[in-house]
Amino acid sequence: MSPGRLLTLNAGSSSLKFGVYGSAAELPLLLAGQVSGLGGAARFRARAGATVLADEPWSDVSAFDAALERLFEWLTASGWDHDLQAVGHRIVHGGLAFRRPIVLTPEVVDELARLSALAPLHQPFNLRACSRAAARYPAAIQVGVFDTAFHADQPRTARLYGLPRSLAEEGVLAYGFHGLSYAYIADQLRSAMGAAAGGRAIVLHLGSGVSLCALQNGRSVATTMGFSALDGPPMSTRSGALDPGVVLHLLQAKGLSVDQVTDLLYHRSGLLGLSGLTGDMVALLASDHPHAREALDVYTYRLAREIGSLTAALGGLDTLVFTAGVGENAPAIRRRVAELSGWLGVRLDDAANEAGARSISRPDSGVQVLVIPTDEQVVIARGVLERLSPA
Numbered sequence: 001m002s003p004g005r006l007l008t009l010n011a012g013s014s015s016l017k018f019g020v021y022g023s024a025a026e027l028p029l030l031l032a033g034q035v036s037g038l039g040g041a042a043r044f045r046a047r048a049g050a051t052v053l054a055d056e057p058w059s060d061v062s063a064f065d066a067a068l069e070r071l072f073e074w075l076t077a078s079g080w081d082h083d084l085q086a087v088g089h090r091i092v093h094g095g096l097a098f099r100r101p102i103v104l105t106p107e108v109v110d111e112l113a114r115l116s117a118l119a120p121l122h123q124p125f126n127l128r129a130c131s132r133a134a135a136r137y138p139a140a141i142q143v144g145v146f147d148t149a150f151h152a153d154q155p156r157t158a159r160l161y162g163l164p165r166s167l168a169e170e171g172v173l174a175y176g177f178h179g180l181s182y183a184y185i186a187d188q189l190r191s192a193m194g195a196a197a198g199g200r201a202i203v204l205h206l207g208s209g210v211s212l213c214a215l216q217n218g219r220s221v222a223t224t225m226g227f228s229a230l231d232g233p234p235m236s237t238r239s240g241a242l243d244p245g246v247v248l249h250l251l252q253a254k255g256l257s258v259d260q261v262t263d264l265l266y267h268r269s270g271l272l273g274l275s276g277l278t279g280d281m282v283a284l285l286a287s288d289h290p291h292a293r294e295a296l297d298v299y300t301y302r303l304a305r306e307i308g309s310l311t312a313a314l315g316g317l318d319t320l321v322f323t324a325g326v327g328e329n330a331p332a333i334r335r336r337v338a339e340l341s342g343w344l345g346v347r348l349d350d351a352a353n354e355a356g357a358r359s360i361s362r363p364d365s366g367v368q369v370l371v372i373p374t375d376e377q378v379v380i381a382r383g384v385l386e387r388l389s390p391a
Contacts, residue, residue, distance in 0.1 A: 004023045004086075012122050015036045032046070044071075092123050094148045174223075200317055201214070202215070209238065233303050
């Protein structure tokens with residue numbers, strides 16, 4: 001593969017993360033940044049190494065498409081997209097067919113668009129980024145890297161629902177998400193601990209979306225998100241797991257439409273719904289309102305319950321990893337989850353936890369507890385390099 005640059009795009013409904021990498025095997029990171037707050041007070045940040053190149057409001061940008069075009073203009077004006085060889089895209093849902101990075105032809109994009117209903121907060125934006133990047137950079141190869149792929153080799157028993165077999169054959173299965181994040185953490189565990197990768201490990205990806213994944217020697221064996229990104233513990237604005245009868249009640253007894261139920265479960269539930277105040281973790285932790293405290297109690301209780309369930313799937317627990325925005329930056333949440341998991345032998349070093357150290361467990365802890373920042377962007381770049389490199 002000749003020298004050049006790779007652009008990575010991680011698109012969601014309210015944010016757009018990007019990176020520019022050299023295409024050498026070690027994938028040097030040249031530029032990183034994001035546009036956050038889309039739909040409201042948008043802000044653009046970019047840095048090259050330790051140098052901050054931009055940190056400014058984009059007050060005239062609120063819609064996703066406008067933000068993407070302005071980002072492309074900034075990259076061109078600054079010269080960062082010079083000699084661009086490929087653009088890598090995080091694609092949340094790959095369904096049954098897509099388990100490896102793939103060149104995003106129009107036919108592939110059309111097939112992926114049919115999965116948008118399963119990931120409505122991400123898939124449409126992922127695919128719009130693909131189309132616009134292809135138009136902007138017609139000489140660059142567009143490559144999709146899939147969140148669901150990391151979980152594709154789970155045991156079939158972990159993926160089946162108690163539904164008629166015909167539905168499973170049509171693809172009604174537990175897929176799992178946040179796979180790029182889990183792939184990065186698994187690689188970090190292998191680098192630090194060898195092939196065992198922490199043995200029986202549970203990773204908590206705690207951001208605005210929340211999921212947990214059970215890893216056996218670095219491979220996914222069970223995860224809390226399933227057919228859609230609604231499953232698992234409560235999230236910032238997503239409900240998390242529900243008795244299906246609740247959905248039937250909303251449709252039948254309450255008379256809500258399918259669109260209204262979708263909006264309720266994706267945008268008005270979770271921590272926002274429980275607290276009635278906000279879905280923002282920083283604001284909830286700072287609040288003394290009893291509803292904020294109760295929302296956090298439900299959140300940490302459900303996290304601890306999922307840890308128990310995944311420990312059963314693993315047959316024990318050796319390593320617990322916190323990652324993503326909340327997992328990396330909220331010591332109070334880590335402390336509470338550890339307390340609720342004390343029956344497993346989890347013991348935190350309070351000083352290390354408050355300092356945000358990589359290892360935050362005490363020497364006498366029966367479970368090693370780690371805080372590892374995730375990096376989905378470099379996993380996208382690796383997927384692009386894998387697809388472009390000769391077999």
